[in-house]
Amino acid sequence: MGTTTNGPLESLDQWDDDVRARYRADRKKDEFRVYDDSTPQVVRDFYKQNHALQTLEFARGKRAEYESRQKAEMGIWEAMERLNTLVDDSDPDTDLSQIEHNLQTSEAIRADGHPRWFQLTGFIHDLGKVLTMWGEPQWAVVGDTFPVGCRWSDKIVYPEFFSANPDSQNAELMSRYGVYSEQCGLENVNLSWGHDEYLYHITKDYVPEPAQYMIRYHSWYSAHREMDYQYLMSDHDMEMMEWVRKFNPYDLYSKSAVKPDLATLRPYYEDLVAEFFPAKIKW
Ligand SMILES: [Fe+2]
Numbered sequence: 646m647g648t649t650t651n652g653p654l655e656s657l658d659q660w661d662d663d664v665r666a667r668y669r670a671d672r673k674k675d676e677f678r679v680y681d682d683s684t685p686q687v688v689r690d691f692y693k694q695n696h697a698l699q700t701l702e703f704a705r706g707k708r709a710e711y712e713s714r715q716k717a718e719m720g721i722w723e724a725m726e727r728l729n730t731l732v733d734d735s736d737p738d739t740d741l742s743q744i745e746h747n748l749q750t751s752e753a754i755r756a757d758g759h760p761r762w763f764q765l766t767g768f769i770h771d772l773g774k775v776l777t778m779w780g781e782p783q784w785a786v787v788g789d790t791f792p793v794g795c796r797w798s799d800k801i802v803y804p805e806f807f808s809a810n811p812d813s814q815n816a817e818l819m820s821r822y823g824v825y826s827e828q829c830g831l832e833n834v835n836l837s838w839g840h841d842e843y844l845y846h847i848t849k850d851y852v853p854e855p856a857q858y859m860i861r862y863h864s865w866y867s868a869h870r871e872m873d874y875q876y877l878m879s880d881h882d883m884e885m886m887e888w889v890r891k892f893n894p895y896d897l898y899s900k901s902a903v904k905p906d907l908a909t910l911r912p913y914y915e916d917l918v919a920e921f922f923p924a925k926i927k928w
């Protein structure tokens with residue numbers, strides 16, 4: 646285990662792999678959350694930490710800490726290269742770097758003829774994992790995300806682990822709407838803190854709204870896959886979540902494809918990044 650991945654997982658990729666296994670195409674719906682001996686203990690241990698520690702107070706605090714974007718100034722490519730080093734150094738067995746996962750996602754989107762902003766979204770969607778650079782532990786960087794401050798859906802993985810979360814002792818937070826109200830709109834809802842929410846705040850001024858939703862909610866499986874939590878969404882959120890659903894297969898299923906050749910593709914993506922982002926942005 647590397648020093649950059651503070652937690653049970655051998656690497657941050659292990660969570661992505663587990664999500665792929667959970668939602669692989671040939672799995673029947675009933676089997677989605679059936680865990681057996683094939684689920685690595687480290688994944689269980691990871692969710693035990695994640696579910697116990699992601700409280701409303703924690704998510705609000707991290708959002709306040711990071712949304713002012715005071716940590717660094719760097720370009721998209723520098724973040725990409727730093728992420729590659731950070732995440733993959735700790736995982737000598739990984740056959741696919743973070744850059745390659747991002748490129749495979751964007752290349753699959755491009756191959757299907759989607760617009761340039763959609764391709765860009767695929768290319769940058771996991772850059773929020775640079776949170777590890779600021780010392781954040783695994784349980785605050787990756788994992789399925791979920792609203793905090795209201796009752797947890799039983800469609801979230803390992804719902805039983807929430808019993809260790811202090812919010813479970815607060816009756817107000819455990820009601821259906823908690824601190825929110827019916828169809829209050831996702832802008833008013835705090836999700837558990839991680840790479841999705843972080844990158845949303847970093848990139849929201851530069852990308853169109855559907856891209857913002859894809860970035861912010863791509864790990865919220867209980868909503869975009871299991872269709873729960875619609876009672877917190879506005880009609881506009883419901884429309885935008887369709888974009889998150891459109892994005893998800895590219896994130897999940899592009900991994901087994903042929904390795905993209907960064908050297909060949911780099912000029913295309915240099916242009917694409919420069920079309921949307923200045924040379925440096927605040928992180
Ligand atoms: Fe992700």
Ligand SMILES: [Fe+2]
Nearest residue numbers: 746770771896
């Ligand atoms: Fe991803």
